[in-house]
Amino acid sequence: EAKTMGKNNCQFYTPRLTARLLDRVQIEADLRVALQERSLEVFYQPQVDAISKKMVSVEALLRWRHPEKGLLSPASFIAVAEESGLITEIGSYVLNTACHDAARWAEAGFPLSVAVNLSPLQLLSADFYEQVVHALETSKLPAARLELEVTENIVMHHTPSTVNNLRALRALGIRIAIDDFGTGFSSLSYLKNFPVDVLKIDRHFVNELQHSKQDEAIVRAIMMIAKTMEYVVVAEGVETQEQANILTELGCDFLQGYFYGKPQPFAAYAFTA
Ligand code: C2E
Numbered sequence: 001e002a003k004t005m006g007k008n009n010c011q012f013y014t015p016r017l018t019a020r021l022l023d024r025v026q027i028e029a030d031l032r033v034a035l036q037e038r039s040l041e042v043f044y045q046p047q048v049d050a051i052s053k054k055m056v057s058v059e060a061l062l063r064w065r066h067p068e069k070g071l072l073s074p075a076s077f078i079a080v081a082e083e084s085g086l087i088t089e090i091g092s093y094v095l096n097t098a099c100h101d102a103a104r105w106a107e108a109g110f111p112l113s114v115a116v117n118l119s120p121l122q123l124l125s126a127d128f129y130e131q132v133v134h135a136l137e138t139s140k141l142p143a144a145r146l147e148l149e150v151t152e153n154i155v156m157h158h159t160p161s162t163v164n165n166l167r168a169l170r171a172l173g174i175r176i177a178i179d180d181f182g183t184g185f186s187s188l189s190y191l192k193n194f195p196v197d198v199l200k201i202d203r204h205f206v207n208e209l210q211h212s213k214q215d216e217a218i219v220r221a222i223m224m225i226a227k228t229m230e231y232v233v234v235a236e237g238v239e240t241q242e243q244a245n246i247l248t249e250l251g252c253d254f255l256q257g258y259f260y261g262k263p264q265p266f267a268a269y270a271f272t273a
């Protein structure tokens with residue numbers, strides 16, 4: 001009986017695995033076309049000052065306007081982009097677009113900062129520093145208005161050259177943010193020598209903030225570290241007024257989430273020239 005079950009399992013799984021593999025190959029092929037045809041788009045989500053509630057910056061978030069599947073979020077294709085190495089090219093496209101768009105907002109009288117997510121592979125590129133400097137130079141965006149977001153997992157697997165690149169970029173005035181802070185598989189000790197300016201509190205700590213003493217304690221602890229280390233703190237995933245009030249009371253500097261606005265295309269921002 002076990003034998004037949006094993007056989008059944010085999011028959012059951014093989015086609016599915018094959019389908020998944022084909023899926024990946026198809027996604028990768030489609031992604032290459034998308035990159036050429038510019039159907040990858042950069043959306044922007046507002047970040048507001050916690051006290052004044054003024055919009056001071058945006059986070060650039062990648063979208064794929066797929067011909068058949070509609071508007072896709074990174075969750076459905078970032079992994080394939082990483083595994084195929086396409087993420088380096090995609091990341092550079094996002095960086096250039098974000099810098100150009102932020103510079104256009106500034107020209108229109110709205111000098112916002114822009115935060116760009118980095119993938120581990122991008123940071124490992126030999127010409128990463130040059131790519132960022134090039135994006136700033138061609139867009140004429142001041143370095144002080146660019147923030148680069150890295151995850152704790154990137155921080156953990158950094159090489160001396162990653163740190164040197166980030167340090168050099170920081171010396172130009174670019175800010176480095178730790179995204180999804182508190183959710184990675186890393187110890188806090190990296191904060192002693194990794195260049196950091198901003199901590200982004202992950203939305204999972206914000207979700208239940210109104211009801212959870214645990215989440216509140218975690219946010220308080222993050223705020224204490226940030227204060228001592230002189231980091232700026234951004235909270236992600238703010239969906240309610242109550243969450244915003246608590247985060248502001250706890251000393252959070254900036255707030256980001258659906259309560260203030262969903263990610264939207266550049267053109268959706270009314271102040272666009
Ligand atoms: P992230 O950098 O942590 O970005 C925040 C994510 O939370 C975004 O998802 C955003 O749409 C979502 N979000 C914002 N406010 C709220 C809220 O109030 N409630 C809820 N439930 N969600 C909220 P998105 O755009 O789907 O992006 C997912 C992740 O994909 C990003 O997480 C980031 O890690 C990655 N990603 C996005 N764009 C890029 C990119 O250009 N390059 C790379 N390497 N990764 C990217």
Ligand code: MG
Nearest residue numbers: 059117149179
């Ligand atoms: Mg981010």
Ligand code: MG
Nearest residue numbers: 179180200236
């Ligand atoms: Mg995040």
Ligand code: MG
Nearest residue numbers: 179180202203
């Ligand atoms: Mg996240």
